[in-house]
Amino acid sequence: MWRESLEDLVTGPWRPPAPYAALHAIETSLGSPLPPTLRFLLLETDGLEGPYGEDIVWAADRILNDDLAFRTRPEFRLLHRPFDPLLFFGDNGGGDQFAFVQDLGDGSVHVWDHETDERSLVAPDLGSYLRKALGSDGANWYR
Numbered sequence: 001m002w003r004e005s006l007e008d009l010v011t012g013p014w015r016p017p018a019p020y021a022a023l024h025a026i027e028t029s030l031g032s033p034l035p036p037t038l039r040f041l042l043l044e045t046d047g048l049e050g051p052y053g054e055d056i057v058w059a060a061d062r063i064l065n066d067d068l069a070f071r072t073r074p075e076f077r078l079l080h081r082p083f084d085p086l087l088f089f090g091d092n093g094g095g096d097q098f099a100f101v102q103d104l105g106d107g108s109v110h111v112w113d114h115e116t117d118e119r120s121l122v123a124p125d126l127g128s129y130l131r132k133a134l135g136s137d138g139a140n141w142y143r
Contacts, residue, residue: 002044005127009134011051015059018046022060030067030087035100035107037126038089048130054093056133063089066097080117088112090133092140098122098129111142 003014023042027033034042038057041048047059058066070076070083086099095114100107109129111122122142123129132141 002041002130006130006134009131010048012049015045015047017044018042018060022046022064026060026064026067029064030071032087032102035087035126037107038087038100041126041130048090048134050093050133051136052093054091054133056090056092056098056130058088058090063087081119083112086110086112086119092142094140096140 020043023034023039033039041057042060045057047055047062048057050056055062067083067086067088070086070088076083085101085103087102088097088099090098092098092111097112097114099110099112099119101110101119107125108121109123109126110119112119120142123132
């Protein structure tokens, strides 16, 4: 599904699929299912690199580790609003992170600005996000 729809935008090699066990670990450790579109993408490729080497979709193990860190590290809790409603899955290579807002359940993609703690809508769904990020001329395409 994803390979066919993105083949003209992905310039590097596709990674092997994420193991089912890794997806299960994310869901059980974070306490909620992955959005179906992200699950299907990870079952085709364990992460996706953008045109400038940025991890526009992280590997499953990074999704788990980074989301756990955002939710549990005391320094994050002191500096930022809670991250519990967010499921981070990628970044722009400069500190901003992309996430689904799980409370919304609509599959829209948001960006968390690491300098201001702002959270803003950047795409109505994962497919739109991927096409924008892969077809961009720079890491800050969403601004």
